[in-house]
Amino acid sequence: MKHTIVMTGASRGIGRAAAEHILRQSPDAHLVLVARGSSGAQLAAELGAGGHPVSHVSADLGSLSGVGSAADKIRDRLDRGDLPPLRGFVGNAGVQYTNALAEGPDGFEATFAVNVLANHLFVRRLQDRFAAPARIVLTTSDTHFGDFKHNMGMVPGPVWKSPEVLARTGAFPKPDTAAGGRTAYSTSKLAVIYLVHEYARRLPAGIDAVAYNPGFVPGTGLARNAGPVARFAMRRIMPVMALTPFATGPGVAGRYLADVVLGTTHAPTGSYVDRSRAAHSSQESYDPQREGELWEAAERFTATYAAKAETFSGDVTGTPR
Secondary structure (H helix, E strand, C coil), X not given: CCEEEEEECCCCHHHHHHHHHHHHHCCCEEEEEEECCCHHHHXXXXXXXXXXXXXXXXXXXXXXXXXXXXXXXXXXXXXXXXXXXXEEEEECCCCCXXXXXXXXXXXXXXXXXXXXXXXXXXXXXXXXXXXXEEEEEEECCHHHHCCHHHHCCCCCCCCCCCHHHHCCCCXXXXXXXXXXXXHHHHHXXXXXXXXXXXXXXXXXXXXXXXXXXXXXXXXXXXXXXXXXXXXXXXXXXXXXXXXXXXXXXXXXXXXXXXXXXXXXXXXXXXXXXXXXXXXXXXXXXXXHHHHHHHXXXXXXXXXXXXXXXXXXXXXXXXXXX
């Protein structure tokens, strides 16, 4: 049956590999790519070669007004019948800055805006257009564990604070340093899991939400805002680690992501998928109080851009699995 999957972060690395795999494995899927500027048109043309149904919507994910506009364009296309029923949203885009001082156009810290609020706004604006069975997949990270086993000492663990603090610049010690930027990243990925747990409580039956962790994937564009030495190491040296159990190559990680999106990997709503299987996320990531507080804050932060969205009608008392 023909259906639509909306995807962010498909231009390179894990996302590009996942998009290619989705199109190969699910020929009935119309893939709608969300990308900045003209890059979306080029990407859609490349992925659509051979007759695959691919289109794009332009948006800067750091701008909530841009995200809201992109989501509304997708809603309009669905309502007009230009797109088949919506059965998937993949929030794979993510950023990591060299400090915790980057501010987006809406006044939010840029890491939090892209990695957390943009995903939430897409889910809220598209929620009443999903046709069950549907699946929402948000990409998280090993870094949310905060220990050497998962981070190999490269990224500080998350430092949770109230969402009102996390959403603003300077939330962490030494915010002008790379450590501050990496802490913002790992904390945002913990927030992604909190949101998935809350979606599992609130979304109607048949619309699942899953957090996907690709593991350590060197060679992607995540370090593009780092200094030249770090960028060189990520592009040229660390990809060799993909030959070891400590890392995953972008192609394999992309295939794992596609398997989660397509339901090939068994993952009930609220699940955390570690590469190719459902697993337990960190102990810290199961905290209903934080999850509820983040939900309420994200609602406030995105209210201006989600004014037309209807309230979730699902049960809000469930427990994420």
